[in-house]
Amino acid sequence: MSASPPIPPPIGNAFLLAQLGAHATRRFAERVAELDLTPPQTGLLRVIARRPGESQQALAAELGTPPTRLVALVDGLEQRGLIERRRNPKDRRLYAVHLSEKGRETMRALAKAGAAHEDELTSALSTKDREVLHELLGRIAEQHGLTPGVHPGYRSLG
Amino acid sequence: MSASPPIPPPIGNAFLLAQLGAHATRRFAERVAELDLTPPQTGLLRVIARRPGESQQALAAELGTPPTRLVALVDGLEQRGLIERRRNPKDRRLYAVHLSEKGRETMRALAKAGAAHEDELTSALSTKDREVLHELLGRIAEQHGLTPGVHPGYRSLG
DNA sequence: TATTGTTATACTCTATAACTATA
């Protein structure tokens, strides 16, 4: 009489989402590494592209990240010439953060990489399947209050 | 004439999966923190439950993690009395890792937490929708060669 | 006195390499 091993619970949607999400994030990181970017940097670029001229505080609030973390991200992108900090002469405490022309080129390269990533990840699904999946995922994301286009990885854990 | 801001690309399935995956992982971490466990610890417990008596090397291979990382995980679970290291008298280099009775209790609590987590995450979907989602996600996971029940977070990044 | 941005610091997680004990 050997003790019966516990029956493992069936793999649910929550686990599949976590598993596939980690896989997707990893593959995306590999792709953007070819552009010398990290995923957090791409997310910041995306926000700057959508809302050019915002202050670092505003960007931090949009991403849900501590302002101190943003400094390092902005530093890295600025040193590579992808973004510009412009002083606001009316209030010299603020910077207005803008994409440079090189930054806009990088955004185009990122869009290509993103499309290739999307294709690769969902290549097992038909066009119709992809639409169904998108609708289901969108409904879950909305119900949980996730900000469209903003990855929770910025959000502090406390 | 102001320069037109770049049109952000539509949010695709890949981003939604990454976003929801990170959210699911975070919520799960919060839940199992109430059992004083981290997600990596729960994944290891799950593998030990399914394959009791394996060596640490075998467990590391199954999870795809460096053996050195496993030591700390096993240490933590053993100190809390959830698992046992048993020496193999035939080859005294090996340990056989087993769940303790307390470990089996913890597995039952984990199953409850997992079910609650699953319900919460997919509460926006009908039963039928959940089945459709599960089928689609399973197909993607299989096509990308993801091991059922093993989170890619163990896998080294190299 | 409040706010923007910054620096300093510490903590968590993980990987790599060197070590031991057994075989």
Place this chain on the structure above:
DNA sequence: TATAGTTATAGAGTATAACAATA
């Protein structure tokens, strides 16, 4: 000499708190 497990060490990423400049 090869293998199982361990320890030591270092690196990446992020958070918290203190600080300087400006309002």
